[in-house]
Each structure stands twice: as structure tokens, then as C-alpha cells.
Amino acid sequence: MSKALLPLFFFFLTCFSKPITYTPKASLLFPSDAVSILSFKSKADLDNKLLYELNERFDYCQWQGVKCAQGRVVRYILQNSDLRGIFPADSLTRLDQLRVLSLHNNSLSGPIPDLSSLYNLKSLFLDRNNFSGTFPPSVLLLHRITSLDLSYNGLTGPMPANLTVLDRLKILRLEWNRFNGTVPPLNQSFLLIFNVSGNNLTGKIPVTRTLSKFNTTAFSLNPNLCGEIINKACTSRAPFFGSPSASGPLGQSAEVQGSGANSGGILVLTPPSSPKKKHQKTTAVLGFTFGIALIIFSVLLALALVRKQSGKKRLDSKETKPTTIVSSEATNSNLGNPKTQVEEVSERKLVISEVQKPKKSGNLVFVAGEVEGYSLEQLMRASAELLGRGTMGTTYKAVVDGQLILTVKRLDAGKTGVTSGEVFEQQMDAVGGLRHPNLVPIRAYFQAKGERLVIYDYQPNGSVYNLVHGSRSTRAKPLHWTSCLKIAEDVAQGLAYIHQASRLVHGNLKSSNVLLGTDFEACLTDYCLAVLADSSSTEDPDSAAYKAPEIRKSNGRLTPKSDVYAFGVFLLELLTGKHPSQHPVLVPHDVMEWVRTMREDDGGEYHRLGMLTEVASVCSLKSPEQRPPMWQVLKMIQEIKKSAMIEDSASFGYS
Known part of the structure; x- marks a missing residue:
């Protein structure tokens, strides 16, 4: 080396000595792809799971998850690697030859960074992480991508409407986020896998040749979606404000503007009438308006008289009235016994009359240190809507x-009156202390003579019963096996927690007692209350089918094995879409064939369905000694989940 170049050499040695902290033997001159990967590791691998070391110039091509072609990184696959951190900008995005990430x-x-520089990317799998923010718009610039x-x-945020620019797309999975907006009118003829379930999408699903290929499970858990593809009618409503001739969002929708019939609340533009017809119409409108005003006045006067008389009655009987909830029957929803059909009526009041309040009895008791955010008097004045009737009682919103x-x-009271007030208080204090993401938390309870109330958080997305069985007008198809797996894991988590955190048992597990939370997680309700009920009371056939043989025959004690x-019965209901009372009595070997028969469109998922069916079969064995404990059932389900991920990785070209 010439003397003239020595100062320059030492200058570069000084400059590059500090950044080489990733490995002690690293080369002074990092290839650009190695720098990109090490930059990613520095922010995404906070627990140092990736043991990268650079001894030779192209050692990075042997690093975990890296595959090279002609010295450039073309695949970077780090699935199931326990990475914790963020996806830093300006790191992997510099791998311009990357095909699979x-x-x-x-x-x-954290957010997903700008990926537009990965113009060669064909497969992008960022699923099952904790990424936040909106759909990364830079993905729409990746015109070679086939799997997303x-x-x-x-x-969160709106679903991008221009997903059609991804014209080579074969796999598109966006389920279980919180996207809103509408389903884009996808028309990619190559699209083979599509799922947007478990979001907050609304509106009519476009009927395209591509979207029509997928069954209802691809759109499930979006309660405000409608359309021909999911067999759910869309209601078209005229705007509250704006004239029929207005245009745009405050005037008419596209459906209104193109309508040719006055049906379903759709506005229709009609030609101008003659002066004589106008006069007749004006007279008719005035007469109709006067009639409506007279009816409204009469109704208001009648209501005022009724309210005045009811107020007097309440004052006269203040000292003797027991605690009651007064409510007419309303629409049967997703809680309680799903077979109880009631008529839809207007909103009514939840009235709890005043009672004597000695110590706990007669007071609203908040459990587990809950803050008293409302009083008994406020609850008395609350408006209430009947949600359903179950084996334990009636549920209101x-x-x-x-x-x-x-x-x-x-x-x-007829079913729980056999227990004393002290027993009820002890049970509620114990149950109220249970807290788990897959349990609907109990917040408070109330009891007085002949009256017992339990107050829970409200779950907005209905029950698994409604999700599995659909409405009365249309038979829902069995859920996609991935949805079955997710719900089964959530329910198993909740049950295992009850059994391990206390000596309690649920005792009343059924699909109508599994609700969907704000993020569509499955949450158990009505847990640990069955011990308060009279076991001799009659049940509907579906509820009875959930009971273990040892409980059915001798009214025996509830146990974790029950x-x-x-x-097991619940899992078979998920897999087949059949009510428990319709499950045939089969030996375990024949159960799989029955499940396959019920799921006509899952030809490629028999292996995975078989594993879930085996779990259901072993759980529903007649002998309680042969059934596994709930923690072991949970482990079996998680092993199925892990196995499925590995298989998907191989089939999607992860390795």
C-alpha cells in the first residue's frame, strides 16, 4: 500500500469502526443487503433471537431466514421467530431484489413502513403480528405481488377501494383487523384465496365474477355487510334531509338516481303535474298532515294520563312492592335460549322498585373492586330491551x-330460589373476581326478596349461535375451519382459566353463551351460575345435549370434566353448523365422515378438520375419566394451529 493511501485507509477505519457492533469479526465493507438486514434486526429483534455474524463478505446469505441469488437477497423468511419490536423504515425496504418477505x-x-421500493416483491406475509395503523397504501404500487x-x-381505517390494481393477486387475506368501509369490487381472475372476515366493513358486497367464487365465511363477522353473495338483503333508505332532486351524498345514492320504481323507501323522480293535480295533491297533503297531528296529540295526551296514574300507584305502594323488572317481550337476539321467539316492540323501561336496603341485601353490589359508576336508582331508570330467555333467566340490554x-x-326465582341469600352472595363474590380476555366480566349484582340480578359488560357483536346458525330465513353454511379454530381456542382459553384459577366450573357452556367482543374475540358468559339453579328444571333439547352423560343420568355434580x-359438543356444532340435538350418536371413527358430509365445500381441509374433529371426539367421550383436562385440550388446539401455520408456510412458498 502506498504511503499516499495510508491516511485515507485510517480515515475509513475510524469511520467504520463504531457501526460494526453487530459482530466482532465483521468486515469493514458491508454489502448493502447485509446492512439492510442488520438495520432491521436492530429494531425488530429486541430479544436478540437472530444470531447474525459477518465474517466473510457473503456470510449474510447463510443467515437465518435469508436466501440469496447471485449474492442478492431474494427471500427473507422469519416466521415464528419470536421477534419483538418494530418494522423500521429504510431497512428491509432497500432489498430491491426481494421476492418473498x-x-x-x-x-x-407499530405501523407498516413504505414498501413501494420492493418493486420485485411477489409474496408479502405480515400476518399474526401486532401491526397498527392503516392499510399500507404503498402495497398498491407492488404490481408483481401475487400473495398478500x-x-x-x-x-384500522378504510379498506382501499383500488385493490384492483393488484391484477396478479392470487391470495388476499385481511381478516381479523378493524378495517372499515366497503368491499372493493375485485375482478382479478386469478384470485384463489380471499378473506376479509372479522372487520367492520359495511354496505353491499359487489357481485363480481371473482367475489362470487367465495362463500359467506370469507365475509363473516362483518355484521353490516349485505348482498346476494352472503344471502342477506340490503335495505335501501331515503335520506332524512335533501330534496329528491339533490345530487351527491346528501341527495340521492346511485341506487336512488337509477331507480325506476317506488319501493323499499327509494326516492323516485316524477314528471311535473298539471295545476289541477297540484291543487288536489296540496289538499290531500294538508288533510293528511292535520290527521297525523291529531293522532300524535291524542297519543301524547294518553301517555301523560297513564304516566300520571302510574306515578300515583308507585307512591301508594312504595313500602310493599318487591323488586321487579318490568319489560314487554322484545326481539329475540343472541343471548339466552335462541329458540324463544318474541315480537319486536319499541323501547321500554327497566324498572326496579324501591326496597328496604339492609347491608348487602337490597343494594347494588360491585365486585372485584369495581368502581361504582352508577347507582341502583340509575339502573331503575334505565331503558331496557329484552335480548332473550335462557335456562337461568332473562337477559336485557x-x-x-x-x-x-x-x-x-x-x-x-323459580330456578334459583333453592339457594339462600348468603350462598348467592358467596358465589357472586367468587365468580366476580374472575378476569380473563375470554370471559365477559361481571361488574355487579343485586338481590332482594324474590329478585336477583347479575350485571355484565355488553358485547356488541352477538353470539356464536347466531354466527353459526344464521337467521331463520337462511341457513348459514358451516364456518371456515380457521374461524372454527380461532373460536375454539378462545373458548378453551376461557374454560382453562376458570378451571385453573378457581375451583369453579362453567356448567352452562353452549353457543348462545359464547359472545363476540369488540374485536370479535369469543367470550364466555353465564359462567359458574349453574350451581345456583334447580337441576330438576326442564331444558330445551339443545341445552340438554350439552350435558355430560354422568350429569344427565343422575343429576350429578358439575365438574371440570363435564x-x-x-x-366437545360445542366444537362439533362449530364444525358442522348443526344444532346439538341433531348430532347423531356415532363411534369416534364415524364422526369424521359425518363432519365431512356436513362440510361439502372443504375438500382441501380434510386433514385439518380431522384434527379438530379428533379433539371434539375425545372431549365428548362418555367416561369422564377418559376425557382430557381443559388445559390439555387447549394445548391440542394450539398444536393444530401451529401445524397449520407450518403447512401454510410451505404451500405459500415461505421456505
């Missing part, structure tokens, strides 16, 4: 002071 099933968080999976994250929404379960049996 998979960070599947890690714990990466952003599912099971926390992405209560709105306190027009803001706080609660679920109030009124226990049937919960395991009910879970």
Missing part, C-alpha cells in the same frame, strides 16, 4: 343515563 406469527408492532396476507393484526350500555341478567364434554 414473511414475518408471519411474530410480535412486531395482513390478517390478525390491529390495522340496559342503557343507563343514555350512555352506559350494560347487560342485565335477571335470574329466574365442561370438557360440553366443549
Whole structure:
């Protein structure tokens, strides 16, 4: 080396000595792809799971997850690598020869960076992480992409309407985020896998040749979607404001503007009438308006008289009235016994009359240190809507002071009257202390003579019963096996927690007692209350089918193993879409064939369905000693989940 170059050499040695902290033997001159990967590792691998070391110039091509072609990184696959951190900008995005990027099933968080520089990318799998923010718009610039999976994250915001620019797309999975907006009118003829379930999408699903290929499970858990594809009618409503001739969002929708019939609340533009017809119409409108005003005045006067008389009655009988909930029957929804059909009526009041209040009895008791955010008097004035009737009692949706929404379960005195007040208090204090993401938390309870109430958080997305069986007018298809797996894992988590955190049992597991939370997670309700009920009371056939043989025959004591049996029945209900009372009595070997028969369109998922069916079969064995404990059932389900991820990785070209 010439003396003239020595100062320059030492200058570069000084400049590059500090950044080489990733490995002690690293080369002074990093290839650009190695720098990109090490930059990613520095922010995404906070627990140092990736043991990267650069001894030779092209050592990075041997690093975990890296595959090179002609010295450039073309695949970077780090699935199930326990990564924790963020996806830093200006790191992997500099790998301009990258074809496949998979960070599947890690714990990466934060927003997804700009990926537009990865113009050669064909497969992008960022699913099952904790990414937040909106759908990354830079993905729409990746015109070579064929596989895109952003599912099971926390992405929010509108669904991009121009997904059609991804014209080579074969796999698109965006389920279990919180996207809103409408389903884009996809027309990619190559699209083979598509799922947007578990979001907050609304409106009519476009009927395209591509979208029509997929069944209802691809759109499930979006309660405000409608259209021909999911067999759910869309209601078209005229705007409250704006003239029929107005255009745009405050005037008419596209459907209104193109309408040719006056049906379904759609506005119709008619030609101008003659002066004589106008005069006749004006007279008719005035007469109709006067008649409506007279009717409204009469109704208001009658209501005022009724309210005045009812107020007098309440004052006269203040000292003697027992606590009651007064409510007419309303629409049967997703709680309680799903077979109880009631007529839809207007909103009514949840009235709890005043009672004597010695110590706990007669007071609203908040459990587990809950803050007293409302009083018994406020609950008395709450408006209430009947949600359903179950084996334990009646369930209401209560709105306190027009803001706080609660679920109030009124226990049937005829079924729970066999237990003393002290036993009820002890049970509620124990159950109220249970807290788990897959349990609907109990917030408070109330009891007085002949009256017992349990107050829960309100769950907005209905029950698994409604999800599985659909409405009366249309038979829902069995859920996609991935939805079955997700719900089964959530329910198993909740049951295992009850069994391990206490000596309690659920005792009343069924699909109508599994609700869907704000993020569509499955949550158990009505847990640990069955011990308060009279076991001799009659039940509907479906509820009875959940009972283990040892409980059915001798009215025996509820045990964790009887919960395991009910879970097996519940899992078969998920897989087949059949009510428990319709499940045939089969030997385990024949159960799989029955499940396959019920699921006609899942030809490629028999292996995975078989594993779930085996779990259901072993849980519902007649002998309680042969059934596994709930923690072991949970482990079996998680092993199925892990196995499916590995298989998907191989089939999607992860490795």
C-alpha cells in the first residue's frame, strides 16, 4: 500500500469502526443487503433471537431466514421467530431484489413502513403480528405481488377501494383487523384465496365474477355487510334531509338516481303535474298532515294520563312492592335460549322498585373492586330491551343515563330460589373476581326478596349461535375451519382459566353463551351460575345435549370434566353448523365422515378438520375419566394451529 493511501485507509477505519457492533469479526465493507438486514434486526429483534455474524463478505446469505441469488437477497423468511419490536423504515425496504418477505406469527408492532421500493416483491406475509395503523397504501404500487396476507393484526381505517390494481393477486387475506368501509369490487381472475372476515366493513358486497367464487365465511363477522353473495338483503333508505332532486351524498345514492320504481323507501323522480293535480295533491297533503297531528296529540295526551296514574300507584305502594323488572317481550337476539321467539316492540323501561336496603341485601353490589359508576336508582331508570330467555333467566340490554350500555341478567326465582341469600352472595363474590380476555366480566349484582340480578359488560357483536346458525330465513353454511379454530381456542382459553384459577366450573357452556367482543374475540358468559339453579328444571333439547352423560343420568355434580364434554359438543356444532340435538350418536371413527358430509365445500381441509374433529371426539367421550383436562385440550388446539401455520408456510412458498 502506498504511503499516499495510508491516511485515507485510517480515515475509513475510524469511520467504520463504531457501526460494526453487530459482530466482532465483521468486515469493514458491508454489502448493502447485509446492512439492510442488520438495520432491521436492530429494531425488530429486541430479544436478540437472530444470531447474525459477518465474517466473510457473503456470510449474510447463510443467515437465518435469508436466501440469496447471485449474492442478492431474494427471500427473507422469519416466521415464528419470536421477534419483538418494530418494522423500521429504510431497512428491509432497500432489498430491491426481494421476492418473498414473511414475518408471519411474530410480535412486531407499530405501523407498516413504505414498501413501494420492493418493486420485485411477489409474496408479502405480515400476518399474526401486532401491526397498527392503516392499510399500507404503498402495497398498491407492488404490481408483481401475487400473495398478500395482513390478517390478525390491529390495522384500522378504510379498506382501499383500488385493490384492483393488484391484477396478479392470487391470495388476499385481511381478516381479523378493524378495517372499515366497503368491499372493493375485485375482478382479478386469478384470485384463489380471499378473506376479509372479522372487520367492520359495511354496505353491499359487489357481485363480481371473482367475489362470487367465495362463500359467506370469507365475509363473516362483518355484521353490516349485505348482498346476494352472503344471502342477506340490503335495505335501501331515503335520506332524512335533501330534496329528491339533490345530487351527491346528501341527495340521492346511485341506487336512488337509477331507480325506476317506488319501493323499499327509494326516492323516485316524477314528471311535473298539471295545476289541477297540484291543487288536489296540496289538499290531500294538508288533510293528511292535520290527521297525523291529531293522532300524535291524542297519543301524547294518553301517555301523560297513564304516566300520571302510574306515578300515583308507585307512591301508594312504595313500602310493599318487591323488586321487579318490568319489560314487554322484545326481539329475540343472541343471548339466552335462541329458540324463544318474541315480537319486536319499541323501547321500554327497566324498572326496579324501591326496597328496604339492609347491608348487602337490597343494594347494588360491585365486585372485584369495581368502581361504582352508577347507582341502583340509575339502573331503575334505565331503558331496557329484552335480548332473550335462557335456562337461568332473562337477559336485557340496559342503557343507563343514555350512555352506559350494560347487560342485565335477571335470574329466574323459580330456578334459583333453592339457594339462600348468603350462598348467592358467596358465589357472586367468587365468580366476580374472575378476569380473563375470554370471559365477559361481571361488574355487579343485586338481590332482594324474590329478585336477583347479575350485571355484565355488553358485547356488541352477538353470539356464536347466531354466527353459526344464521337467521331463520337462511341457513348459514358451516364456518371456515380457521374461524372454527380461532373460536375454539378462545373458548378453551376461557374454560382453562376458570378451571385453573378457581375451583369453579362453567356448567352452562353452549353457543348462545359464547359472545363476540369488540374485536370479535369469543367470550364466555353465564359462567359458574349453574350451581345456583334447580337441576330438576326442564331444558330445551339443545341445552340438554350439552350435558355430560354422568350429569344427565343422575343429576350429578358439575365438574371440570363435564365442561370438557360440553366443549366437545360445542366444537362439533362449530364444525358442522348443526344444532346439538341433531348430532347423531356415532363411534369416534364415524364422526369424521359425518363432519365431512356436513362440510361439502372443504375438500382441501380434510386433514385439518380431522384434527379438530379428533379433539371434539375425545372431549365428548362418555367416561369422564377418559376425557382430557381443559388445559390439555387447549394445548391440542394450539398444536393444530401451529401445524397449520407450518403447512401454510410451505404451500405459500415461505421456505
